[in-house]
Amino acid sequence: MHHRPALNLDFLSGGGEMGALMRAHDWTTSPLGQPEGWPQSLRTVVSLMLTSKFPMFVAWGPRLAFLYNDGYRPIFGAKHPHALGLPFREVWSEIWPDIEPLVTKALAGEATFHEDLHLVMERHGYPEDTWYTFSYSPVRDETGGIAGMFCACTETTGEVKLRAALRAEQDRLRELFQQAPGFMAMLSGRDHVFELANDAYLQLVGHRRDIIGKTVRDVLPEVAGQGFFELLDRVYTSGEPFVGRNLRVGLQRRPGSPVEDRFVDLVYQPVTDRDGKVTGIFAEGYDVTERVQAEESVRESEARFRNLADNAPVMVWVTEVDGTCSYLSRTWYEFTGQSPETGLGFGWLDAVHPDDRGWSGEMFRTANARQEPFRLEYRLRRADGTYRWAIDAAAPRIGEDGTFLGYVGSVLDITERKEIEERLRASVAEFQTVTNAAPALVWVGAEDGRILYMNERWHEFTGQTTEEALGYGWASTMHPEDVERVLPYWQRCRETGEIYEGEARYRGRDGEYRWHAFRAMPHIGPEGAIAKWFGVSVDIHERKEWEEHRELLINELNHRVKNTLAIVQSMAAQSLRQLSEESRPKLQAFEDRLFALARAHDVLTRENWEGAELREIIDEVVEPYLRQKTRHLDIEGPRLRLIPRTALAIAMAIHELATNAAKYGALSVPSGCVHITWAVEPGEVPRLVLQWRERDGPRVTAPTRRGFGTRLIERSLAQDIGGDVRLTYAPTGVVCVMNVPLTETGGTAEHHSAY
Template structure:
């Protein structure tokens, strides 16, 4: 069977012999229309080369003629793929291989000029594959194809090639892995080296090895030449032994003296290392691998620890107290000599957990639990318990210990000491009995017991004082106790107290004290100094006795006598007189009870009076206009008096309240609209309201009345005009609250004016009922008292700051409502 090629070429010829796909492609190709023309007309050199190319399985390529027409075989086509086959076969080389022509073009021209063949190994020539320029490595030769018709005698170039990309990439990976291993070898924390041959010539040595010896230029030298000092220290003999026997040698803490140069002392190092033989495929030793660690610092540290432990044991055995040491698990590993002397135990019976046998059975569970907890927490340990002595008696001891740690932070166990405190415990028990008797005696006396230090400062737990006043230890500490004394009595009390301290005399005094419930009570105070043998004050023991009822009775009797002497007729006049006497004498100490009682009684009377006026109006009002006017005037007076009693009840914290959750910012904003029209043109009213202000539980009407009272007072304090500022704020810091404020979050309403201000004497009395700086007949003096009572009844606090010419600021603290 024959193939007929276009252009009249007969396939019977062996010119395009071969059974491969490219051979068939050549035979079916339309050569008649191609620049090369029919194959039978090709030069002999080209025809011969094509025949060879198509019958070999090695990748071959032909560049022919001045245009470098490209022809190739099956093996080459497999390399470039179908896409490149269709775009390059029979095409001029510069067009077919445009992306690589800058590399191969000059090489082809070199051969075409007749200057001989070329050889290229692992040449990087990227080519386009699947539309992407890929990095391909080639090993190839360019050989001339003879053609006598050309000037150079060369008609084309035969390319014999191989794709070496995979091999190059593999070599790269091997090289990278070798570099990485070398880097790891170099950076290894231990020293390493490889020595070859019977003379142990250094082939590889990492930095740790060269730094250890202080000799960076080791490679290529035999051990004897590189480290001559190692010969006399048996290291060379050990290498010879390993090389000869093929058995590894392991050295532990082996001493090496390293010479650092002339004129310097040898450096002493201690090494853990291994000499391991390297063998070839026959099992013969070819070298030695050395790997190790410099343990000099560790040995020095261990020696230091050993010496420290020896010093500790020597100190502990001569210590005047019992001492002990445990391991991390809590087992005793050491007890000093005094322990064994005191308890009669032996190391065999006491170490480990045996110490438990000399602890009192009633204390053992408590001691065990405390010790386990402290050991687990690696925390300080301190406990008192009873320990059995060598004579069988139990004595109280104080066992205290602290954890010990290694430099690495590892927990090593406890070191502790045991002190005999039996005599101290007995003395404490006697003291406790004595104190119990003393307190029992005091308990029989009706009063509140307290103690102060030599300087008169209250310290420690004062349960009686705290129960009486509600003050916490932090509040009454030092002279803080004076805050519970009535402001009018506090200064005199402190002066009298300091005088008694200075003179070392009994302190006797009377003053009012605010109880835990806010009520002021009158107390008789008596304190006696406790002196030491040298006559110096050790402390003061005092007692407060409530004499409020006695003083109230005396005051009432005096008021009755005064009333009889003045002969004031009429029940109303008498009540007003008694009220004035009581208000003047009792002031703030009994205002809660007194004011509330008076207000209720007065309110009852006003009810009777109001009913009487109503009856009179029905019966007589229409008969006589003058009588009607008098009745209306009386009813107006009753109404005003009722308002007065309401204010008194507010101060006494007995007014009926309707508390609810209130948005204070909203209330203040609405109130400002009213104030803008009522304060006058010369007074500006501004508000600074905190965003996200907490809610509070309060009666909104009473709060609004309180703020109106404060605004009116501010207006009166600014006759020439000024500025009224209302601010709100969240207070979560206890330090920002007044001393009498309850614990917890509060909101603050601050009312500030730029008015005339007030003196300190006036400031301390402004909350007292009926106290006023206004002229007689102008105001009742109950405005600020009502504000005070409302805030206190709402669970809050109030504070005032003022000075002459600097205006006044009043702070209302109200508790935050539960969310």
């Protein structure tokens, strides 16, 4: 039997668990080979490493086989023990890119030292942040060459994390100190030197940002004489803290600016050492300027409210959350004769009429429970014992956080209003009685055209109910042909404010339509705009039927007159047909006069022979002369309505003048023009002044004798209607001025507006 020779492994003895592990380890697969073959230099380093309690490792040989001691085992974690003897690169493959440059330096003979180096290791199967303080040193063999490297290390992960946490906590505290809503400052020594000051303190004192290391007296000279320096001295000397509220301090917050009053809540807390000796003062507090000013504003607002309420024409009151009255204005006490002792709480109800006290108090309590606005009308006892009607209205008081605080309300004497309402109700009843007694249809409309009221005659005639007629329902009874005409007109009247009048057909309850004349006047409200419309519609059906019959008769008469004129024309033509050619113009002139008379009759017929517009009469007479585009007439004058006799006389006069102008005057040449103008001269008897003026025609010479046309003009105007005629034959053109009285026998001036 062969026995394995005993190995000289004394250098591994005394090495603790790692020494025993190395002695028992199978080194056949290790780059180092068996321990008995290790060079003395390696044995020496390993012996030194195994006997040390400090974490160490040796990396030896070309492949840097890894050897470590018991102190290094916790660093290895789960890699122990299988990593023993393996190459350094394999053992710490995850951190090799970080440490390879350090290893290279050691193998090149350069020792390195690193403090708290951060490495991400996988010691337990997952990456973890670690920190180490270590040194890498070259190890030489017997030949003097560098055969490996030696490392003594300490894991400082706990210390690094603790320091980081401490710094974070300090940073957090420092951030809290800086961002604290209240101001803070640390003062040291008897002279109160600034060691720390947060942003709130710097904001309070204003522009002084470089205060650290300076005394409060140097930093805040304007505070001298305000008692704060003396307070600091007393706290430092006595060791007793100081607490103050709403302290006024004058600060110069900007260079060159005046001293500004601020208000602070302040604490001076003495800081002591271990022996209890005061070494400084910690100052903290809040800038409460806005709060103080707000409180002052509230006090001023309350004073203004009370002054306003006490002098208001209405009675003002305030309640709390439970409904009890906490304030009544002076006007309440003056009106009711109550005092604060009798009126506050729920005592105010004693001034309410006994018949109204129960239900009004219950409505108030219900509204208070629901926290909603309310409005009451009840009788309130005056100081003289009489009862007056009053309106009591209130709205909830809501705090900034939305909570219900009670009510603020007002009471107003409305006795006069009640009396007016009663008179108004009586007036409305009287109005309805009067309108219902009227034989006409009476209605009241709103400014937008909606009907608000129809009298009983409307419902009796149309058969509509009140609900059917009001609003725009009344329009359904109007004849469809009249709807298209009347409703746009009604819209225009509402917009312009002009009187709404006209005629329309309404359907009766029997289905038959009857003509009505309507007229409505706008009622202007206090603000100058239309408030309502008051209208009346009168049945004119019989009158319309008579007018239609009269129109039929007039048309028949006009037809017969025209036939008569035609017979006269025919008789004249037959009687004068034997005339010579030289006499033919006389026949033509006669026929033209008949045609002019017929045209005037046409205008009067269209107007039912009640009268005619002057402009329309002139247009009809001169129309034949305007068919030639070379002839020009300028006609201008105000609207003027003439009675039939005056209209016919002027029509014949204009015809004679136009005929003469067409033969001899301005209308005989292309360049000629005739101006026809008129005006009304006011007076006891208004007169129409109508002027015919020719220009740019042939030169005019006075005739040697007066013709028939001239005599016709003078006779028809003078004898028929009492007018005057002045006919002038100026060389530049004929001028004819007619002066006609506008009386019942000569004409009526109904309109003087521009045509």
